[in-house]
Amino acid sequence: MSNAQAPAPISRREQILREAARLFAERGFHGVGVDEIGAAVGISGPGLYRHFAGKDAMLAELLVGISERLLDGGRMRVAEGGESPEAVLRALIDGHIDFALDDRPLITLHDRELDRLREADRKRVRQLQRQYVELWVEVVREVYPVCAEVEARSAVHAVFGLLNSTPHLSARAGLLPRAATESLLKRLALGAFAAAADRDPLPAK
Amino acid sequence: MSNAQAPAPISRREQILREAARLFAERGFHGVGVDEIGAAVGISGPGLYRHFAGKDAMLAELLVGISERLLDGGRMRVAEGGESPEAVLRALIDGHIDFALDDRPLITLHDRELDRLREADRKRVRQLQRQYVELWVEVVREVYPVCAEVEARSAVHAVFGLLNSTPHLSARAGLLPRAATESLLKRLALGAFAAAADRDPLPAK
DNA sequence: GAGTGTGGTTAACGCCCATTAACCCGGCCA
DNA sequence: TGGCCGGGTTAATGGGCGTTAACCACACTC
Numbered sequence: 001m002s003n004a005q006a007p008a009p010i011s012r013r014e015q016i017l018r019e020a021a022r023l024f025a026e027r028g029f030h031g032v033g034v035d036e037i038g039a040a041v042g043i044s045g046p047g048l049y050r051h052f053a054g055k056d057a058m059l060a061e062l063l064v065g066i067s068e069r070l071l072d073g074g075r076m077r078v079a080e081g082g083e084s085p086e087a088v089l090r091a092l093i094d095g096h097i098d099f100a101l102d103d104r105p106l107i108t109l110h111d112r113e114l115d116r117l118r119e120a121d122r123k124r125v126r127q128l129q130r131q132y133v134e135l136w137v138e139v140v141r142e143v144y145p146v147c148a149e150v151e152a153r154s155a156v157h158a159v160f161g162l163l164n165s166t167p168h169l170s171a172r173a174g175l176l177p178r179a180a181t182e183s184l185l186k187r188l189a190l191g192a193f194a195a196a197a198d199r200d201p202l203p204a205k
Numbered sequence: 206m207s208n209a210q211a212p213a214p215i216s217r218r219e220q221i222l223r224e225a226a227r228l229f230a231e232r233g234f235h236g237v238g239v240d241e242i243g244a245a246v247g248i249s250g251p252g253l254y255r256h257f258a259g260k261d262a263m264l265a266e267l268l269v270g271i272s273e274r275l276l277d278g279g280r281m282r283v284a285e286g287g288e289s290p291e292a293v294l295r296a297l298i299d300g301h302i303d304f305a306l307d308d309r310p311l312i313t314l315h316d317r318e319l320d321r322l323r324e325a326d327r328k329r330v331r332q333l334q335r336q337y338v339e340l341w342v343e344v345v346r347e348v349y350p351v352c353a354e355v356e357a358r359s360a361v362h363a364v365f366g367l368l369n370s371t372p373h374l375s376a377r378a379g380l381l382p383r384a385a386t387e388s389l390l391k392r393l394a395l396g397a398f399a400a401a402a403d404r405d406p407l408p409a410k
Numbered sequence: 411g412a413g414t415g416t417g418g419t420t421a422a423c424g425c426c427c428a429t430t431a432a433c434c435c436g437g438c439c440a
Numbered sequence: 441t442g443g444c445c446g447g448g449t450t451a452a453t454g455g456g457c458g459t460t461a462a463c464c465a466c467a468c469t470c
Binding site: 051 | 446447448449450
């Protein structure tokens with residue numbers, strides 16, 4: 001029942017990637033050595049080179065992978081299309097929240113270690129991120145047509161910052177159960193977008 | 206007219222700290238060498254050791270400094286007290302936004318490089334951060350008494366993520382003028398808090 | 411005008427760490 | 441049975457980098 005004839009339900013490679021993601025997120029790309037990554041999966045040191053060209057390659061695969069999955073997920077939700085733009089926006093938010101809660105280390109890496117990539121990989125990741133942002137911007141502008149494009153883009157970035165804040169909560173005591181966190185983040189994000197669209201609710205300081 | 210008899214309006218030390226902050230934020234603590242920091246202020250390499258005990262000491266001073274200034278600023282605004290809790294919350298948000306926009310590199314460092322500190326410094330910074338969060342939590346709960354404490358705390362963390370998102374905007378084209386960014390971020394933050402307090406606005410998905 | 415301290419310099423040391431070399435062993439195919 | 445090969449091992453190599461040593465020069469005092 002535990003291991004059927006599934007050939008490699010979780011390959012060595014994936015195992016390494018997951019541990020590397022965790023370690024990179026905890027102590028930074030430069031802060032963790034290959035020996036540590038190896039130790040985390042039970043092999044030691046240079047054994048990793050049987051699976052990856054180098055430390056950089058691991059980071060590249062992680063960042064490209066997460067960017068692709070985010071974009072694919074977003075596109076899927078947009079394509080499915082809800083009954084309304086509001087429904088699509090809610091779906092995007094739900095998806096991003098799931099992602100942030102399921103893959104905390106990757107979310108952390110996502111905006112921390114981008115510059116450690118080689119030029120080509122960095123460009124690719126940035127392009128994927130840009131497309132993901134634009135996906136959101138379009139939906140936001142459908143829901144709130146009054147919102148200017150630059151404003152919508154800034155708001156989207158800000159809401160990403162909000163949704164991606166969950167890693168910071170992990171270390172703190174008194175955390176909410178997962179469902180409550182999801183619900184709260186969703187309300188926060190929707191509230192923020194709604195407020196972005198309200199023109200001049202605070203004319204004076 | 207350029208340099209009057211002002212003795213040291215900007216000391217070497219401060220100059221080093223500012224450049225170090227910028228570089229650390231750009232490429233990470235481990236990603237920048239002491240030679241680069243030196244070069245950024247016109248001296249080279251080990252000359253820095255006339256001003257700091259080591260690279261770690263620079264980071265420690267930066268992180269402790271920013272944490273103290275954030276907390277002090279927050280306490281000041283709370284002590285001044287507005288006409289209402291709402292006014293205090295708005296003041297806190299304004300202050301944090303100014304900080305985030307004025308000291309982008311420090312904001313970045315703030316939650317990226319904390320673990321590179323020696324135990325003692327890290328504890329101190331964490332304590333300051335915690336006090337700053339609790340300051341906000343109290344004010345938020347005054348404004349929205351319906352909000353549970355854990356929920357308020359999570360919301361505050363999330364809003365910090367939102368407000369601290371500005372560094373991510375810098376590299377992107379089409380940025381808003383500063384005043385517009387301030388106004389937008391403020392609306393987003395207030396909208397998020399307001400939404401956090403609304404109970405069950407989205408019962409079903 | 412000698413003496414001292416502050417803020418530099420360059421050269422050298424030593425460690426850490428990614429990567430490579432050389433070797434090894436247990437399955438699998440013929 | 442014999443050889444290939446995937447996936448390990450430990451040892452060696454080499455570069456980068458934080459830090460220290462040794463030395464220097466100006467400014468300012470006595």
